[in-house]
Amino acid sequence: MEQGENQSADLPVKERCFEQREALPGEPRCVVCGRYGEYICDQTDDDICSVECKTILLARIAAKTKPIVKTSKHVNLPLGDESFCIKDTNFPNIPTLADSLITALRSKLDICVEGEAVPNPIMCFSSCGLPEKLVNNLEIAGYCMPTPVQMQVIPASMSNRSLLVSADTGSGKTASFLIPIIAHCSRVRSQQCTSKLGPLAIVLAPTRELCLQVEEQAKVLGKGLPFKTALVVGGDPLAQQIYRIENGIELIVGTPGRLIDLLMKHNVDLTYVSIFVLDEVDCLLERGFRDQAMQIFRSLSQPQVMMFSATLHLEAEKMSNSLAKNLIRISCGNPSRPNKSVKQVVIWVESKKKKQKIFEILKSKQHFKPPAVVFVSSRVGADLLSEAITVATGLEVVSIHGEKTMNERRESLRRFLTGEVSVIVSTGVLGRGMDLLKVRQVILFDIPNSIDEYIHQVGRASRMGDEGMAVVFVNEEDRRIFKELVQVLKTAGAPIPRELANSRYTAGVSLGNERKRKLSYGSLRLKICLPKDKSLVFLEVASGALRCGSLHQSLLPCCNATQRKAEKNMAVFIQKVSQNEHTFRSQSLNQMLFYYVMY
Numbered sequence: 001m002e003q004g005e006n007q008s009a010d011l012p013v014k015e016r017c018f019e020q021r022e023a024l025p026g027e028p029r030c031v032v033c034g035r036y037g038e039y040i041c042d043q044t045d046d047d048i049c050s051v052e053c054k055t056i057l058l059a060r061i062a063a064k065t066k067p068i069v070k071t072s073k074h075v076n077l078p079l080g081d082e083s084f085c086i087k088d089t090n091f092p093n094i095p096t097l098a099d100s101l102i103t104a105l106r107s108k109l110d111i112c113v114e115g116e117a118v119p120n121p122i123m124c125f126s127s128c129g130l131p132e133k134l135v136n137n138l139e140i141a142g143y144c145m146p147t148p149v150q151m152q153v154i155p156a157s158m159s160n161r162s163l164l165v166s167a168d169t170g171s172g173k174t175a176s177f178l179i180p181i182i183a184h185c186s187r188v189r190s191q192q193c194t195s196k197l198g199p200l201a202i203v204l205a206p207t208r209e210l211c212l213q214v215e216e217q218a219k220v221l222g223k224g225l226p227f228k229t230a231l232v233v234g235g236d237p238l239a240q241q242i243y244r245i246e247n248g249i250e251l252i253v254g255t256p257g258r259l260i261d262l263l264m265k266h267n268v269d270l271t272y273v274s275i276f277v278l279d280e281v282d283c284l285l286e287r288g289f290r291d292q293a294m295q296i297f298r299s300l301s302q303p304q305v306m307m308f309s310a311t312l313h314l315e316a317e318k319m320s321n322s323l324a325k326n327l328i329r330i331s332c333g334n335p336s337r338p339n340k341s342v343k344q345v346v347i348w349v350e351s352k353k354k355k356q357k358i359f360e361i362l363k364s365k366q367h368f369k370p371p372a373v374v375f376v377s378s379r380v381g382a383d384l385l386s387e388a389i390t391v392a393t394g395l396e397v398v399s400i401h402g403e404k405t406m407n408e409r410r411e412s413l414r415r416f417l418t419g420e421v422s423v424i425v426s427t428g429v430l431g432r433g434m435d436l437l438k439v440r441q442v443i444l445f446d447i448p449n450s451i452d453e454y455i456h457q458v459g460r461a462s463r464m465g466d467e468g469m470a471v472v473f474v475n476e477e478d479r480r481i482f483k484e485l486v487q488v489l490k491t492a493g494a495p496i497p498r499e500l501a502n503s504r505y506t507a508g509v510s511l512g513n514e515r516k517r518k519l520s521y522g523s524l525r526l527k528i529c530l531p532k533d534k535s536l537v538f539l540e541v542a543s544g545a546l547r548c549g550s551l552h553q554s555l556l557p558c559c560n561a562t563q564r565k566a567e568k569n570m571a572v573f574i575q576k577v578s579q580n581e582h583t584f585r586s587q588s589l590n591q592m593l594f595y596y597v598m599y
């Protein structure tokens with residue numbers, strides 16, 4: 001591989017396809033995956049993006065000149081330290097790894113597993129007996145290698161085990177359940193296991209848009225195989241959905257409400273449904289969806305249950321135990337935290353100034369990175385804000401929310417995804433699971449009600465590790481989420497606005513693992529040593545007045561002063577503190593607090 005002219009000689013050549021960025025208009029494209037064709041393959045002169053795609057390209061060329069061999073029977077794996085594959089009795093020729101190496105591999109890939117006899121991860125799609133056509137489809141879709149979640153979920157799922165999976169947003173969870181479903185369906189149909197045409201698998205997801213997207217992806221990956229899908233969501237005519245199912249399909253992708261509706265009005269034979277997937281399971285097991293999801297589950301006969309989300313908590317875990325026995329739990333990356341690739345920029349903005357702020361961002365060449373998704377909390381808000389943005393900035397903007405018809409929702413999404421408009425204002429309908437490929441900026445105009453929704457919305461700004469940015473507006477009205485937000489920002493090393501850090505609603509949250517932190521208050525810079533018991537003292541310099549306080553308010557009398565006086569007071573205060581060490585301690589702060597004024 002030759003380095004392109006612009007390529008700085010000391011930058012390492014990209015190993016993996018997904019490390020490479022998308023190609024900009026006019027730039028060379030990788031002949032294998034379509035990303036930026038940064039390098040030239042010295043053997044073929046084709047543009048390629050990475051070593052990985054070069055290998056695929058050369059393999060394709062070699063395959064054209066050789067008789068076709070069945071991938072599953074003669075897999076020739078390179079013997080580098082990344083050549084791992086599943087221990088599979090169906091494929092005895094494939095070398096297997098010692099258990100210690102499997103553990104090392106999982107730890108390297110940030111995969112944690114829990115459960116009995118968990119199958120080993122795979123390192124390539126062709127190593128677990130997938131239909132050849134499916135492997136080809138994956139290649140065509142640019143899926144050269146499985147992502148870590150796919151490496152572990154696919155073999156576990158293909159051993160018919162029920163799974164509870166948590167993995168980062170944008171890490172490839174969708175394909176991790178679609179691949180085993182397609183493999184299963186096409187095997188059943190091609191072996192003519194049953195003459196019945198009833199569905200073989202069901203995927204439930206909480207929003208219509210997500211169902212649409214999952215069904216689209218299923219069609220792409222299942223192309224050319226005996227595998228048909230039906231989309232069962234509200235807003236589209238029920239009769240058409242019934243007609244499609246009657247004509248024979250393998251997979252139903254739907255929202256719980258509409259599927260229940262359909263099952264009540266029409267007799268669909270669910271006898272052969274042996275895979276039941278709950279995508280965004282924490283949301284589906286919340287009140288509102290739970291009863292419907294459980295009702296559908298009860299109409300199936302002991303299916304393999306696969307549950308996925310980037311955010312899982314105890315309640316969802318407990319519920320999942322009632323759906324499946326002998327579960328395998330898989331966790332990949334850093335779930336229940338915002339994706340590391342998204343830079344979080346939290347700005348303290350009072351509600352009445354939010355509009356002005358977003359106009360400023362969208363008008364700024366430096367700060368606006370289109371295409372962008374703006375999240376708001378209400379349907380009316382979505383419409384009003386999109387109109388206001390158009391008026392103030394001249395940008396064409398669309399809105400999407402649950403009150404629009406399905407056709408309007410489709411049209412808004414289409415215009416946004418095809419680049420016709422560069423901003424979409426959305427309620428939570430695009431918050432979860434949506435793979436908005438080119439989006440690198442999200443703006444949380446209204447912060448969502450829970451930290452989980454926050455994690456999902458922020459996650460829209462990054463897919464497969466691409467860097468993105470989430471701009472988050474926050475003010476006192478969002479205090480219900482302050483504590484968790486501060487924790488999340490702290491873990492990510494993101495800056496925490498002064499007002500948020502000092503709010504009494506974040507009291508008790510340590511602002512850092514380190515015990516020293518510098519804060520800047522106008523001209524007065526303070527270095528604070530936080531007490532170990534995390535009883536944070538707050539200091540505030542507002543309009544020239546200094547207020548010092550702590551959780552133990554009685555300890556420090558507030559004082560008003562001009563800025564200069566404030567500094568003087570500060571010095572006196574420090575003196576007092578150091579002289580009154582004993583008093584301080586006796587006021588139940590376990591650790592002595594030290595303040596240093598640094599000019």
Ligand SMILES: Nc1ncnc2c1ncn2[C@@H]1O[C@H](COP(=O)(O)OP(=O)(O)OP(=O)(O)O)[C@@H](O)[C@H]1O
Binds near residue numbers: 144173174175
């Ligand atoms: N093996 C792979 N190789 C390359 N791209 C992949 C691979 N698997 C998935 N992708 C792509 O990665 C992107 C993110 O995948 P996906 O939408 O499934 O993420 P997710 O984990 O479900 O995220 P979220 O939690 O946000 O729903 C998609 O564009 C998908 O096509």
